[in-house]
Amino acid sequence: MIDLYGDATGNCRRAAIALEESGLHYRQRRIDLDAATRQQEDFLRLNPAGRVPVIVDDDGSGERPLVVTQSNAIMVHVAEKSGRLLPTNQQERAAAFEWLFVFVTDVMAPYNMAHDLERTLGDAGSDVAGRMRGRALAMIERFDQRLSTREFAAGTSLTLADIAAYTAVAGMRERGPLQSLPNIARWFALLSARPAFQRGMQAFMQTSALR
Ligand SMILES: N[C@@H](CCC(=O)N[C@@H](CS)C(=O)NCC(=O)O)C(=O)O
Numbered sequence: 001m002i003d004l005y006g007d008a009t010g011n012c013r014r015a016a017i018a019l020e021e022s023g024l025h026y027r028q029r030r031i032d033l034d035a036a037t038r039q040q041e042d043f044l045r046l047n048p049a050g051r052v053p054v055i056v057d058d059d060g061s062g063e064r065p066l067v068v069t070q071s072n073a074i075m076v077h078v079a080e081k082s083g084r085l086l087p088t089n090q091q092e093r094a095a096a097f098e099w100l101f102v103f104v105t106d107v108m109a110p111y112n113m114a115h116d117l118e119r120t121l122g123d124a125g126s127d128v129a130g131r132m133r134g135r136a137l138a139m140i141e142r143f144d145q146r147l148s149t150r151e152f153a154a155g156t157s158l159t160l161a162d163i164a165a166y167t168a169v170a171g172m173r174e175r176g177p178l179q180s181l182p183n184i185a186r187w188f189a190l191l192s193a194r195p196a197f198q199r200g201m202q203a204f205m206q207t208s209a210l211r
Contacts, residue, residue, distance in 0.1 A: 002026035004074075005046065006053040007033045008204045011071040014167045015053040017200030018075040018160065022082035026055075032209035057081070072104055075160045085160050096154035099146075099161035102139055103168050111136040111172060140169070140181065147183035151190075158191075166191050170201070 004019060004026050006012030019026045031038050031052050038050045047054045047069045055074050058065035068077050079085035087093045110132035117125035117132070143165065146153070153161035169188060172178055191197050 001059060002078075003029050003056045003058075004053060004203075005029045005031050005043070005055070006204055007031055007209075009033070009052070010167045010171045012053040013170075013201055013203055014071045014163055015055065015074040015078075016203035017163045017167070017197055018078045018085060020196035020200045021158065021163070021194075022078045022084050024078060024082050028204055028207050030204045030207040030209045035209060035211075037210055072100065072160075072164065075100075075163060079160055085158065085163070087154060087157055087159060089155075092155040092157070092159070096159035096161045099143070099153040100159075100164050102143070103161065103164040106139045107136045108164075108168050108171075111168070115175065136172075137179075140172075140178070140184070144181040144183045147187050152187070158194075162187075162191060166197065 002019065002024060004012075004015055006015065006028065007030060016028070031043065033052070037043060038047075038052065044050055046056065046067050049069065051069065053071050053074060054067065054069050055077070056065050056067050057077070066077075068074050075085070086096055114129035114132040114136070117129040143153070150156075152158050153165055166188065169178070169184060178184070
């Protein structure tokens with residue numbers, strides 16, 4: 001059994017969607033980000049950074065349960081364990097990692113940083129924030145072009161890259177309308193219709209928090 005610790009945030013949803021798509025058995029353990037739970041000793045033993053998501057997999061090959069932090073590392077663990085979400089075909093596997101990292105480093109990082117800069121510095125941060133947001137949006141446009149000739153980010157099958165990209169695009173849409181990107185719109189609707197994505201996006205919404 002895998003325990004997924006998290007709350008209703010984009011990073012945690014990414015891990016939840018991967019688990020839902022993998023078919024592995026798991027349960028959600030909600031850590032209320034507004035409460036002090038994640039600063040308690042039990043939780044800090046799992047992740048000294050006090051952040052979510054975290055998984056504890058007690059069904060591994062080692063003697064002790066495996067603890068993994070970082071949403072994208074959790075997705076890789078889930079993909080390797082389940083044999084899903086990472087193609088065996090070398091070309092598509094490389095493309096899956098390539099686009100996973102595009103979203104982690106070239107889209108989410110600058111986009112979130114731009115948001116933080118504006119929130120904390122106001123007008124003084126808007127120049128740099130604008131440049132960072134522009135950098136993220138340029139990659140989003142490249143992704144749109146890529147999807148004009150492919151069903152999914154890596155090619156013919158759903159991969160980790162789609163899950164990372166989906167949660168990034170969903171988060172960006174929450175903060176304001178995205179410009180018209182027809183291929184992303186088609187791909188986003190396709191993924192939104194998948195029951196595993198729907199369940200993953202609802203993760204931690206109903207569960208009560210651990211104390
Ligand atoms: N890069 C990490 C980010 C983890 C992270 O910052 N999680 C947020 C919730 S989405 C959190 O725990 N925030 C509480 C804090 O920063 O103290 C990941 O992808 O897992």
